Every structure is written in C-alpha cells, then in structure tokens.
Amino acid sequence: MPEGYALRCFTCTSLELQSSCSNAxxxxxxxxxxxxxxxxxxxxxWNDSVKTITVRSCAAFTDVCEIYNTTYGSMDSCTTCDTDLCNGFP
Structure with missing residues (x-):
C-alpha cells in the first residue's frame, strides 16, 4: 500500500440487525x-443456534483469521482482502 493510503472497508454486524450487513x-x-x-x-x-452472524471490519493483521480461529475456534468462515470495499460480498 502506498504511504499515506488508507484502505476503505465495510464495517457492520448483523447483531445490530443491519440486514445490509449480510451483503454490504x-x-x-x-x-x-x-x-x-x-x-x-x-x-x-458463524452460526449460533438461531441465525448466521456476519461481522465486517478493518483489521490490523493480515493473519487475523488465524488469530480468530485460535481464539474463538467456532467460525464458519473468515476471509480477508486488501482492496477498497472488497469485504462487501457474502
């Protein structure tokens, strides 16, 4: 990434009942x-007993999925990407 450049990401969680978070x-x-x-x-x-929960955000570590998996271990999927607004798709 060029110096001074800041990536743009979608940030939302389906826990906030933002239906748009499932496909942002x-x-x-x-x-x-x-x-x-x-x-x-x-x-x-990840899925709880009631519904699928989706969280989209910026991340400080490229290996954030490994960190989440080690810490929480119950994710259904975790993906990272490094272009503007790349995390908006299911």
Missing part, C-alpha cells in the same frame, strides 16, 4: 476509511 456491497453507508495501520478488510461469519 451496495451499502456505502457501512463503508469507512480504516486507520492507515489496518492493511486488510475482514469478513467473519
């Missing part, structure tokens, strides 16, 4: 400019 690609209201020290966008999903 057309919802620019959920887009933020990340901190320059956050080089990736992340999407994490």
């Amino acid at each position: 690609s057309n919802e620019t209201t959920n887009a933020v400019v990340c901190d320059p020290y956050c080089p990736v966008c992340v999407t994490v999903t």
